[in-house]
Amino acid sequence: MATVYRWRLAPDGLATRRQLRALGLRPGGQDVVAELHRPRRRGRAPLVAYLYRIDHARPVRPMTPGRAAALAAAMQARRTCPNCRTDVGYCIPRSLGMCVPCHDTPTPAPASLR
Numbered sequence: 001m002a003t004v005y006r007w008r009l010a011p012d013g014l015a016t017r018r019q020l021r022a023l024g025l026r027p028g029g030q031d032v033v034a035e036l037h038r039p040r041r042r043g044r045a046p047l048v049a050y051l052y053r054i055d056h057a058r059p060v061r062p063m064t065p066g067r068a069a070a071l072a073a074a075m076q077a078r079r080t081c082p083n084c085r086t087d088v089g090y091c092i093p094r095s096l097g098m099c100v101p102c103h104d105t106p107t108p109a110p111a112s113l114r
Contacts, residue, residue, distance in 0.1 A: 002033060002034050002050075004036075004037055005034055005035070005036050005037070005051075006037060007036065007038040010036050010051055013053060013054055013055065014052065014053060015051065015057075016036070016050065016052075017052070020054070023057075024060055025059060026057060026060050030052055030056045030057070032050040032051065033051055033053050034050075034051040035048055035051065036048070036049040075091075079091060081098050081099035081102055082097070082098060083099070084099065084101075084102050088100075
């Protein structure tokens with residue numbers, strides 16, 4: 001069981017994943033050293049953040065051309081509307097499944113229902 005600290009009371013030398021990333025580091029396979037608990041109101045469970053040792057963290061791996069190309073292709077797929085096949089310039093909401101103009105345009109009724 002990891003050591004538990006209350007919000008803002010963790011000792012120096014420990015950081016969350018986001019804090020490590022801001023420093024240009026990654027956990028690098030090390031186990032969670034401690035947990036940080038932030039209390040919430042109305043009897044809800046506390047928010048939990050996992051802490052890692054900064055001195056055991058490793059540098060972030062550099063972006064390779066292959067990884068950059070794969071990331072660009074994935075983002076292109078998220079921006080392309082499956083209905084009108086255009087790059088809409090934003091990530092298409094999964095709740096809609098298509099770009100907003102396609103979703104807001106009413107589809108004509110089939111000839112058999114007219």
